[in-house]
Amino acid sequence: MDKPPCDERIDMQRIESIVEECKGQKWALIPVVQKIQNEFGYIPPAAIPVVAKGLRLFPSQVQGVISFYAQFYTKPRGRQIIRVCRGTACHVRGAEALLELLEERLQIQEGETTPDMEYTLETVACIGVCALAPNLVLNDQVHGQMDAEKVQQLLKKGEA
Secondary structure, three states: OOOOOOOOOOOOHHHHHHHHHHHOOOHHHHHHHHHHHHOOOOOOHHHHHHHHHHHOOHHHHHHHHHHHHHOOOOOOOOOEEEEEEOOHHHHHHHHHHHHHHHHHHHOOOOOEEEEOEEEEEEEEEOOHHHHHOOOOEOOOOEOOOOOHHHHHHHHOOOOO
8 A cells, every 4th residue: 555645744653653542442432533633733644543543543544534524634724714605694604705705815715724834715604793794803813804905905914
């Protein structure tokens, strides 16, 4: 079996030590991949066989769990995450135009990361603050009642 390519910036010894903490404990799969992602910002594909071997699972089982849960990522993400809400209220109040503006300004599409690894642009079904529509979330901060001018101001501040 071919090994997945390894990003030379990833410390495989650190991944092995994370797995070692729960060696042979199949129940620990989710906590282990969470810890790897918290440390590296994503789950490097080269970590999957290491996790599988250490927890006595098949690599397909590890990959299956990672791909099932939306909170796990197998590609590097930007230092700043911008999420545009696509809920009904946000959609009706112009979220699509905000997304297009961000795509144009950042020169990336939804689901992509800028080449400098500064921003990742995502959409979410709903963030639950419909009264403030349209909304976007920058990292963990909600920005409501957004329009093109407010997006431009946010981008100019260097916050996004």
